[in-house]
Amino acid sequence: MLAIETDSLSKSFAVGFWRPRSYRALEGLTLAVEQGETFGFLGPNGAGKTTTLKLLMQLIYPTSGRAEVLGRPVGDVGVKRRIGYLPESPYFYDYLTAEELLSYFASLFGYAAADRRRRVSALLDEVGIAAERRLPLRKFSKGMLQRVGIAQAILNDPDVVFLDEPMSGLDPLGRREVRNLILRLRDRGCTVFFSSHVLADAEALCSRVAILAQGKLVATGRMSEIHAFQVRGWDLVVGGLSPDTLHKHAGRITKVARVAENQYALELPLNPTPDLLLTDLMTEGAYLISLNPLRETLEDYFVAQVQKQRPR
């Protein structure tokens, strides 16, 4: 049984008040996510990521197509017991404290009072807001609300968790904690379906990704399998490099940028491998600062895809 399955899922909205016209937010999305996968749903703003997640949560109804979660139609109350959902930029009742909110949501899952208390307490610790448990949510920062949102999404030990831009509003420490949390969920066997427009998040976490542009699925598979994200060269930063040495090896370098005195960032072709040049440079007194593969960024990829989709 698949964790998530969509078949030709489409959604159109009426735009405009006096003369409404149809706006296609999602077009024919067919997707299959296996149980236990960490699946990245990538795309620029307005690509249709949130629309898809709302369709999977039955917050909106599809114009055509169908969607299933854990083998049942979306919106099935039995399935909702086994899933978690973090909306984009979540907002919760500001008259409640974090503890009360989680306890309220836990009661909707049917947990008994003692179990609720234990579960809520552990979750507040896990997302790092235990100290603010009795503070009204209206006093929470965006990052803290995001943590509450994550806590309520995993309140029921879900089999599938849907996270809409989970890193949004978080500081670097918070982002790392969320990454670690997603990895822990994956280790527990939980299917994680998360949307993001940050390639680094997907690279660090996902077993597979799908890329959406202007409501259409443009690529799906492992990051390494998607042609655009394969290594297309090397970025070598070296120090102790004299201009003469640099000039001598100029034919093996695609692009040179001076970083500091005797320090250069060198762009190298994919082949030959950079170790050969690096060895030669080091024998002539240079030292390695960094070496990274060069890939097209997600942003570059989006721009290219969006341009491809535009009518000429």
Place this chain on the structure above:
Amino acid sequence: MSAIRHIAVNVFRESVRDKVPYNLVLFALMLMGVSYLLGQLSAGQEIKIIKDLGLAAMSLFGSFIAVFIGIGLVSKEVERRSIYALLAKPISRRQLVMGKYLGLVLTLLVNIAVMTVAFYTVLGVMAWMDGSWFRPHWGASALDPALLKAIAMIGLQLMIVTAVALLFSTFSSPMLAAGLTFGLYIIGHFNADLKNFEAVVDSRPIAYLARAMYYLLPNLAPLDVKAQVVHGVHVPAGLLLFNTAYALVYIAALLVVATFIFARRDFK
């Protein structure tokens, strides 16, 4: 059923934290102030006036709560997007509508109960100061239990108004919902005129339309037995039972329509 209860309790908690109970303090202060003034000015009619005023205030305060909280019950959740996380929990949209409604009804009932206690207390104090529990020109005793009949009917009226507000809240903005609910509340008190519209117009289609509106719109006037109770006129149990049945059927119909609309709505 448990989910509905938890949602209802949360609505009650929200109204308490939104300082709705402050209206009770206002109600008590108003009653005490008016009683003091009447003690200085009136010519033996103060008990009757306090009864009149107390019941009217109960109805008015309750209506404000029913309308202003009722219109926000669903629309506020949608506007603030808190509904996203809530609907992802194992509840149906029908349970959400029911829970919201019962939560506000619970708030109203608690309000009415507290107001009733304050009302009887003021009446008791006034009668004690007057030195008598009953005088013939009052029409009924100061602590007349029949007042509870009028209060129960006010409760039913408010339950209908809440259901109307909730219905509008499922598909319109709070401002529009408030206007529509207040409109229906006022029409509801003059609904009987629609029944006899054919006596004043010649056009048959308009007469039929008026008759249809009479059955469709809430008929709140028969539930208003304040004047009878204050003047000591007997309110038969049959009328109370009929009113109760009417209110419950009307509320059920409103909730069915509200659920039907809400269940099909997109939350963009």
